[in-house]
Amino acid sequence: MKSRDYIPEDSEFAHFFDLALESVKSHDNHIASWEALEKSIKTYNWIHTYPNMMAVVHGLWYCGDEIGRAFRILADCGVDVDCNAGEVGSVLGIMFPIDPKWTDPFNDTLETYVPGMKQLKISELAKWTTDIVRRMK
Numbered sequence: 001m002k003s004r005d006y007i008p009e010d011s012e013f014a015h016f017f018d019l020a021l022e023s024v025k026s027h028d029n030h031i032a033s034w035e036a037l038e039k040s041i042k043t044y045n046w047i048h049t050y051p052n053m054m055a056v057v058h059g060l061w062y063c064g065d066e067i068g069r070a071f072r073i074l075a076d077c078g079v080d081v082d083c084n085a086g087e088v089g090s091v092l093g094i095m096f097p098i099d100p101k102w103t104d105p106f107n108d109t110l111e112t113y114v115p116g117m118k119q120l121k122i123s124e125l126a127k128w129t130t131d132i133v134r135r136m137k
Contacts, residue, residue: 020054
């Protein structure tokens, strides 16, 4: 995984990333791989960075580029599923087209609790975001 190149070598995060990578490389399925890692992360809360990063590694490694399968794998890992699905879904959504069955139910609408922005069109938010990025270049 190219992302490993960006992790400081002597960090605790690198240690746990490497554990996850070794595990997925040595197991045929995500359940066996995750079970092999559970002892190493049992002291961490389900919302802690390390177990969640390890779940993300599992989702991306075993999903076969299928977003629905990735979501299932993340659910099977059982840590912070919604946050991890957002991260993995974003990565896969950039890399591959997303089946409309995942997007159509939203009807291009995002509802928030942000004052003055209670309901937004997802397409307008995406345009707003990309416009900001373009202006930053």
